[in-house]
Amino acid sequence: MGLFNKKNCAICNEKVGLLGGLKLKDGHLCKECKNKLSPFFTERKESTIEDVKKQLEYREENYKLLDKLEINKIYGEFGVILIDEKNKKFVAVRDTGGGLFSNPKKVTSIDDVKDQNPDIIDLKDVEDVEVKIIQTNREEKQTVNGQQVSYNPKHYTYMIGFNIIIKVKHPYIKEMRIDIKSGTVQIYNEGLRKQDDYIAGFVKDKLGLKRVENKAVHYDNLTIHNLVEKAMQVMPDYSYGFKCSLKNYDRIKEYAYYLALCDEIRSSLLNK
Numbered sequence: 001m002g003l004f005n006k007k008n009c010a011i012c013n014e015k016v017g018l019l020g021g022l023k024l025k026d027g028h029l030c031k032e033c034k035n036k037l038s039p040f041f042t043e044r045k046e047s048t049i050e051d052v053k054k055q056l057e058y059r060e061e062n063y064k065l066l067d068k069l070e071i072n073k074i075y076g077e078f079g080v081i082l083i084d085e086k087n088k089k090f091v092a093v094r095d096t097g098g099g100l101f102s103n104p105k106k107v108t109s110i111d112d113v114k115d116q117n118p119d120i121i122d123l124k125d126v127e128d129v130e131v132k133i134i135q136t137n138r139e140e141k142q143t144v145n146g147q148q149v150s151y152n153p154k155h156y157t158y159m160i161g162f163n164i165i166i167k168v169k170h171p172y173i174k175e176m177r178i179d180i181k182s183g184t185v186q187i188y189n190e191g192l193r194k195q196d197d198y199i200a201g202f203v204k205d206k207l208g209l210k211r212v213e214n215k216a217v218h219y220d221n222l223t224i225h226n227l228v229e230k231a232m233q234v235m236p237d238y239s240y241g242f243k244c245s246l247k248n249y250d251r252i253k254e255y256a257y258y259l260a261l262c263d264e265i266r267s268s269l270l271n272k
């Protein structure tokens with residue numbers, strides 16, 4: 001009875017710990033069985049044993065189909081998105097390192113992420129793709145007579161992260177949030193960053209990438225990198241709102257690269 005009554009996993013019947021494992025609506029699940037569910041599945045607590053059994057069957061089937069994919073586009077360096085344009089399918093992996101404190105893995109084929117059994121999704125089931133640029137900043141100070149004082153104007157380091165949020169029509173997944181870079185791009189700036197509408201349109205227009213409505217050819221990581229390299233040779237004084245100097249040139253270029261990459265991922269996923 002009660003506290004010391006060990007429970008069993010509803011799927012594999014293994015004993016789950018004193019704390020009763022992971023809750024389902026009508027039973028418990030062990031950690032190993034939970035790890036076989038879709039990594040983007042968030043409704044475990046509301047699921048019945050029957051729901052989980054069905055999902056595990058689907059997941060086994062999914063694993064077998066991974067070999068059939070003909071991946072021709074791979075995006076991202078932490079979380080990754082792999083696209084099969086011929087069969088109009090994609091898979092996404094949240095973390096190629098497979099957990100906290102592990103280094104992201106370089107992904108060059110589906111084999112590199114097969115161990116995570118990423119769900120195969122039809123491009124036609126993509127409902128929306130949102131690019132989320134997350135920016136924070138901290139003030140940088142100088143030491144004058146042993147005191148920390150502000151610069152005039154104030155200097156800041158900007159930290160910028162790049163997330164892709166893919167909303168899908170799928171029995172087990174609603175939304176996939178992919179952080180395409182490990183950590184943030186950090187840009188030192190003399191003064192506050194200038195915000196203007198010009199920034200938003202810059203990538204596509206300056207780089208000459210085709211917009212999604214053109215349903216054009218899409219570019220891979222390397223092509224975008226080369227395009228950014230070329231465009232940055234004519235970088236204006238306030239590229240992307242940052243005051244350019246030799247000190248932050250490479251970082252602004254890195255920022256431009258990830259911005260272009262995000263835009264390209266969005267176009268590719270919406271190109272049904």
Ligand SMILES: [Zn+2]
Nearest residue numbers: 009012030033
């Ligand atoms: Zn189990």
